[in-house]
Amino acid sequence: MVADWQPVRRTRTFEDVIAQIERRIAEDGLKAGDRLPAERSLAEQLGVSRSSVREAMRVLETLGVVSSQVGRGPDAGAVLTSRPDTALTDLLRLHLGLASLELREVIDTRLMIERWAAARAASAGSDTSGLATALAGMDAATSAEEFVEHDTAFHCALADASGNRLIAAIMRSLRDSMRRYAVEAVTRLGDTSVLRADHERILAAVRAGDPDEAANAVAEHLAHAYPSLS
Amino acid sequence: MVADWQPVRRTRTFEDVIAQIERRIAEDGLKAGDRLPAERSLAEQLGVSRSSVREAMRVLETLGVVSSQVGRGPDAGAVLTSRPDTALTDLLRLHLGLASLELREVIDTRLMIERWAAARAASAGSDTSGLATALAGMDAATSAEEFVEHDTAFHCALADASGNRLIAAIMRSLRDSMRRYAVEAVTRLGDTSVLRADHERILAAVRAGDPDEAANAVAEHLAHAYPSLS
DNA sequence: ACCACAGTATGGTCAGACCATATCGAAGCC
């Protein structure tokens, strides 16, 4: 038996461009804030058309790795950034819309993450000022949308307090992509006093440095918010 | 004090195109497998240039929502797909390269996910044939790379067995993006018999339907594989 | 029934132009 034939790898030009940029990032140790050459210049140096460079830029921008500004000066052009959140958010939102992911799966994931983050935040003795601020915002909220806004801030602050940026980014994306459903859930619930008590309990547990209690508080909180999925 | 001025929202053409496609997906209930109009046709219908349509396509392709084939026929053109994995993988790999995420954070995330998935798989009594197959592959492996290949398959099968596609997609991406480090870890370890015993223990726990034991087995396994990060 | 080949629709790439924007810099003014 001879070796299997490998299908010819169709490499599109813009993929080569991405690969070269990625290589440069790794080799030259480029980091967020550093500038990339201008599109025209990059196209010339790589011997490709500007369109291909632009498509590569679109991909990198979508992945939250570069950000482009028009105009002239030190801030203009393509700059390396670090926004995994927005990329993740877009990704989840689109796939929720495509029904390739179900709400149930997203909420389960959120529960997993949040339990972990709460426990981690509690045992790390993290700063809880962000949590308190968000709590106050929820009290002042006059609509479901506004409530959800601060609720999101609370839970993202919790994820931030865990000290893991990947977890925090995933959390932020999950919340953003399911904002619509959160508003529905709050509206359906009507009374938010239960949720308020939950939040206080979570905050207290984190402050007390009790990981297990923090995780349980979070779990019960989500059960209250989404009773139909429990 | 007058109301704050809002910065003019610069909407790029391709963003409009994406928004319209996204709206169509939601309103027309398009799903994976459905075809989008050809680039030229879409450009004409939307009154924009083909370049803008192409940039929109690049973004959607990057997010794992569409896939383009050249040529002619039923399979040609832009087809809606559902590949959150590849998008996530690219995202994580690039951000690891950019050092906007640390390996430690990725491994912590992996531990969290894998504990959850193992427990879930155990309590759901999922099919374990994929796990067994991967285990056999690891035994037959003759190099660190090959071992890691089947190890990855094992852990992804575990995530699949949890029944949550989002979790599985995140797992797959985490593994893919840190493949390099996994090979290093195995090479450094030398002897893989400890890992083999861990895998057997995980498999046994899942088969026995013991969620706690499964989660603990996974946690100890990762501690063995990455002792420096424990 | 089969096969060969021209036709055609598709994405991939390129070149070149023009626009909007934002900075830079020199000229002019006080």
Added chain:
DNA sequence: GGCTTCGATATGGTCTGACCATACTGTGGT
């Protein structure tokens, strides 16, 4: 000297139109 003004310039954003490679489709011949 310090200020404003305005043109020069570099940047991304968009469009047009062309050409190529690919892969199916249909036709005509065998």
